Amino acid sequence: MSAPHLTTTLPQTMFINGEKTRSAAGKTFPVFNPATSEELAQIPDASESDIDHAVRTSKAAFESDTWRNMPPAARERLLLKLADLVEQHTDELATLETLNQGKLIGFAKMLEVSGSVQWLRYMAGWATKVEGTTFDLSIPFPPGTRYNASTRRVPAGVVAAIVPWNFPLLMAVWKIAPALACGCTVVLKPAEETPLTAIRLAELAHEAGFPPGVFNVVTGRGETAGAALVKHPLVNKVTFTGSTEVGRIIGRQCADDLKRVSLELGGKSPVIVLDDCDPRKAIEGAAGAIFFNHGQVCTAGSRLYVARSIYDEVVQGITAVADSIALGSGFDAATQMGPMVSARHRDKVLGMIAQGKQEGGEILSRDARVERDGYFVRPTVIANRACKPLSVVREEVFGPVLVAMPYDDLDDVLGEANASEYGLGASVWTNQLDKALRLVDGIEAGTVWVNTHNMVDPAMPFGGFKASGIGREHGKAIIDSYTESKSVCIAY
Ligand code: NAD
Numbered sequence: 152m153s154a155p156h157l158t159t160t161l162p163q164t165m166f167i168n169g170e171k172t173r174s175a176a177g178k179t180f181p182v183f184n185p186a187t188s189e190e191l192a193q194i195p196d197a198s199e200s201d202i203d204h205a206v207r208t209s210k211a212a213f214e215s216d217t218w219r220n221m222p223p224a225a226r227e228r229l230l231l232k233l234a235d236l237v238e239q240h241t242d243e244l245a246t247l248e249t250l251n252q253g254k255l256i257g258f259a260k261m262l263e264v265s266g267s268v269q270w271l272r273y274m275a276g277w278a279t280k281v282e283g284t285t286f287d288l289s290i291p292f293p294p295g296t297r298y299n300a301s302t303r304r305v306p307a308g309v310v311a312a313i314v315p316w317n318f319p320l321l322m323a324v325w326k327i328a329p330a331l332a333c334g335c336t337v338v339l340k341p342a343e344e345t346p347l348t349a350i351r352l353a354e355l356a357h358e359a360g361f362p363p364g365v366f367n368v369v370t371g372r373g374e375t376a377g378a379a380l381v382k383h384p385l386v387n388k389v390t391f392t393g394s395t396e397v398g399r400i401i402g403r404q405c406a407d408d409l410k411r412v413s414l415e416l417g418g419k420s421p422v423i424v425l426d427d428c429d430p431r432k433a434i435e436g437a438a439g440a441i442f443f444n445h446g447q448v449c450t451a452g453s454r455l456y457v458a459r460s461i462y463d464e465v466v467q468g469i470t471a472v473a474d475s476i477a478l479g480s481g482f483d484a485a486t487q488m489g490p491m492v493s494a495r496h497r498d499k500v501l502g503m504i505a506q507g508k509q510e511g512g513e514i515l516s517r518d519a520r521v522e523r524d525g526y527f528v529r530p531t532v533i534a535n536r537a538c539k540p541l542s543v544v545r546e547e548v549f550g551p552v553l554v555a556m557p558y559d560d561l562d563d564v565l566g567e568a569n570a571s572e573y574g575l576g577a578s579v580w581t582n583q584l585d586k587a588l589r590l591v592d593g594i595e596a597g598t599v600w601v602n603t604h605n606m607v608d609p610a611m612p613f614g615g616f617k618a619s620g621i622g623r624e625h626g627k628a629i630i631d632s633y634t635e636s637k638s639v640c641i642a643y
Contacts, residue, residue, distance in 0.1 A: 169363030197371035212364030308387030413622030418575030450576030574616030
């Protein structure tokens with residue numbers, strides 16, 4: 152294994168008001184290298200008063216003239232400068248991500264860092280394109296009075312952004328880039344497992360010239376720091392990506408406070424292979440849909456439905472792929488799959504595989520348990536020929552675990568695909584246009600891919616139906632998410 156190479160020390164402080172900041176009480180928690188189980192660093196464990204400090208700082212920055220009244224073109228230039236700095240620090244950021252999250256270094260560079268640069272540049276462009284409308288009014292009094300009426304979109308205020316650990320840098324950028332482009336200020340809380348790249352991102356933003364307090368990063372546990380951030384009275388908008396369970400808690404709090412909220416939550420995405428699909432293409436596509444990023448993807452294609460005529464061939468092929476995957480450190484060029492993010496998550500994934508077997512699923516792949524340091528789980532394929540309502544079919548595993556079911560009829564498979572509380576993503580594999588379009592029409596999901604899976608782009612809205620969330624990220628609609636509409640009515 153080649154040793155991780157870092158020219159700088161690991162980031163170990165929060166970043167508030169343009170300064171590296173420790174928790175006032177001095178409390179910390181450890182973060183680990185999931186490929187070795189070694190402790191990497193001690194990170195500030197923010198208390199309610201640390202969160203209060205960060206939010207007040209962010210509010211002061213919002214109310215000052217330096218940010219929301221900065222010419223939009225200047226905000227755009229700062230975001231572009233940040234994109235350049237992120238790009239220049241590709242090796243460092245990718246190394247931090249692989250060290251702390253476990254993903255393959257190639258993916259860390261290509262998806263996390265390049266993706267972050269792409270999103271920052273795309274969102275920078277929106278800073279100068281926030282616009283309202285004008286319209287005519289029909290108010291008949293006082294007699295002789297005319298009206299000039301319009302809407303303006305104004306920044307929502309202080310944004311609390313809370314993100315998960317599967318794509319730590321990219322998820323942070325998905326939130327901060329549009330919020331900053333719209334003139335909001337941000338307090339970002341990364342997941343407790345993976346805070347390192349978010350802290351570096353704030354330091355780079357400071358270097359780019361963002362005014363102090365505009366973009367702050369707090370570190371801490373969900374139930375304490377995260378909860379304090381969500382309920383802080385000076386927070387105007389909460390944007391959350393994470394589990395449906397926590398999304399419900401946050402949604403309830405925001406409903407009580409009447410705060411704006413967007414929720415990007417869990418998924419249990421179906422992959423539907425039709426009988427005309429070349430089995431080799433189906434094997435490659437379905438294996439990629441579930442095993443990418445070790446299955447720790449909200450749109451992971453975790454439920455596979457294959458036309459019965461090609462079911463055995465496709466499922467055997469995916470099992471062969473799973474069994475051939477080399478596990479190891481993300482820094483090792485021979486590695487094809489890294490570890491789960493934490494010991495707790497590894498144990499959850501192994502528990503769900505065991506439960507699937509107990510409930511009648513047939514494990515086709517090698518033993519998922521791995522006897523080595525680090526939090527590894529072998530990719531697992533479970534056959535569910537009888538289409539039983541196994542827990543592993545219903546519940547999100549968030550790991551490299553596929554459940555495969557045969558089907559005979561398009562209407563039946565559509566019913567099965569939609570028989571889930573989730574509705575984040577889905578893919579259909581066929582060249583039969585009419586059937587593909589019928590499934591696209593019928594599937595209840597925020598994104599339906601055809602002959603591909605897990606592809607995202609800053610121009611393409613992303614979000615969930617049902618328990619997969621509320622709201623959409625990316626694209627033009629993102630402006631509405633970080634601004635309020637203000638109607639202006641002038642009598643003359
Ligand atoms: P999680 O919900 O446990 O944690 C996410 C974040 O919420 C973390 O920063 C955590 O500290 C914080 N948090 C936890 N409890 C909190 C509380 N009570 N109040 C405020 N904040 C709290 O999720 P996770 O395990 O980090 O990530 C995996 C989940 O994220 C999966 O369900 C996955 O599907 C989902 N996810 C969704 C998307 C999407 O775009 N829809 C993208 C990536 C991940």
